[in-house]
Amino acid sequence: MQRQIALCIAMGFISILNAGDRPMDRNPDFEVTAGCKGQAPCIFDGRRIDFEISVRNVRDSSIHLPLEFIRYGGPYIVLHDNRTQRHLTLPSHMFDGALLSNLTVVAPGQSVSISASIDASYLEAWGGASADVTAVVELGAPLEGSTEFRLIGKTELRIVGSKAARRQG
Structure with a gap:
């Protein structure tokens, strides 16, 4: 009996772990990309990194998107240092309902x-x-008249310092 209970608990735990492996970072209605103008990767030269996020409707019908709401609040950004594996979540703006x-x-x-x-x-x-x-x-917003935030999409943007870019080039 104890083995059956342990097995059920283990299987439940494994299903939770496997759920994290599923692609939860995409909305099938949108394709989201990001990039610096004319640069791949983005080059950090001591100034702020400005970039554009593109959101494309991949559905067969029109979508009503609260674009100004998203622009005002901005994206959710997590930086990952590729050398040390540290990460930092950047503060975002307040949203205007x-x-x-x-x-x-x-x-x-x-x-x-x-x-x-x-x-x-x-x-x-x-x-x-x-x-x-x-x-x-990552971009998210209430969609289709909902008040719940839904994921619009998630993408990555590589940024290298000017010295690192010269070493790669």
């Missing part, structure tokens, strides 16, 4: 963009000109 009623119609195949940035101080602390960082960028 009044902007939820301002919906943008995104037609099938159409993309919209959101500007974002990472302050130079975070990258200076992680190596400055020698930095090698991956920024995990």
